[in-house]
Amino acid sequence: MKKPIIVIGMGELGSVFARGFLKLGYPVQPVNRSQSMQDIADEIPDPAAVLIAVGEADIHQTLQECPAVWADNLILLQNELLKRDWENTHVTDPTVISVWFEKKKGMDSKVVLPSPVYGQHSKLVFNALSQLDLPCVQLDSQAELTYELVRKNLYILTTNIAGLVVGGNVESLMNQHKDIMNAVADEVLDIQDALTEQQNDRTKLMKGLIEAFEGDLEHKCMGRSAPARLKRALEHAETLNINVPYLHKIAQTHT
Template sequence: MKSPIVVVGLGELGSVFARGFLRLGFPVQGVTREMDYQVVSEVLPRPQAVLVAVGEGDIATALQSVPSKWKDRIILLQNELLPRDWQNAGIKDPTVVSVWFEKKKGMDSKVVLPSPIYGKHSRLIFDALAQVDLPSFILDNSEELEYELVRKNLYILTTNIAGLEVGGDVEALSQQHTALMNEVASDVLDIQDYLTGSKCDRERLMEGLHEAIHGDLKHGCMGRSAPARLTRALSFADQAGLEVKTLRRIAEAHL
């Protein structure tokens, strides 16, 4: 029998991955927010892998709660994720997947782009997603991972925050509100530069943003998490002393 895989968080995304692991023949131990990670780790001290599938609002707490014996086998998949998030929790070299499919309750997964993966459990994730007919690919290095994480942040934050102002879908945003989209994207990338501690390749990232937009032109801009995303973005901007005029104007009007 194969070693079990622990899945922390059994929401829509966690359940997709759990199904893929099960189809590969791995037992899966789910961990809900009511369960004590330390207790589970005493029963399963060395699982095959530990997928942390909590929402981005809970990721900091979840990572700080990860038992030390699990830290060398972590898999992460959150939006708004960057290396500083796992480094601050003392986790080195996790496997990370930038999820480019959407899964809502009662609906099949909807793919925007193939999901990039990096880390020692990349093949496990690739195979698990293939079991549930979701495309992915394995990255060559950590530099490409950082680009992919920033690109996903750029897409999520730009479309959500601009959506507070104009609503609609990403096609309308890119074609009818281009100036607003670019202004929000510029502010978002200022924040990403601060969070990564490096200068982003803005031309490449904007090309990546447009590629994602064309992956699902009817994707709605403003998800229910948009106000929380804008609030988090402004907290980082305040820490960095960034002007981010467009984000602040949208916040004044819509928060």
């Protein structure tokens, strides 16, 4: 009998991964909002893995409250995630996946790109997604993971924030509003450089952004969380003392 896998947050993404784990023969123990992680950790102190599938707004509190016996056994999948989000907690070396498929209620998963994963449970994640015909690629280094996380952040923030101005889909953003796309992306990358404490390869990242656009040209730019993403970006910029005049202009005129 395989050890169980804990899934914290059984929303759309958590349910996809749970199905993949079940197809591999792992028992799955869900943890919902009304349940205590510590109570379940007392019963299952040594699971095969612990997937945290809560939304990005809840990830920091969930990491803080994560039972110590699980802290070196985590899989994270949130958007807007970087190493700084876990390195000052008791969590050590989590497996991290940058999810490039979209799952909405009543819909099958829609793939934009293969989802890169890095960490001790990368093979487990790869195998689980393979059960569902969802492409995944295992990374070889922390540096590769940092690039992939920054690329996903660039995609999410640029499309959402530019979408507040132009609406539409990523094809129209790329082809008809390139000046707005570039202005937003440039300031987003200023913030990402500060958050990662390194100068990221902008040429490579912009190529990666266009590759993601081409993976789903009809993808809508502005999700319902766009104003919150802009607000978080401006908060980071203020904390890190980064000048982002274009993002401020968007906030003043389109939120």
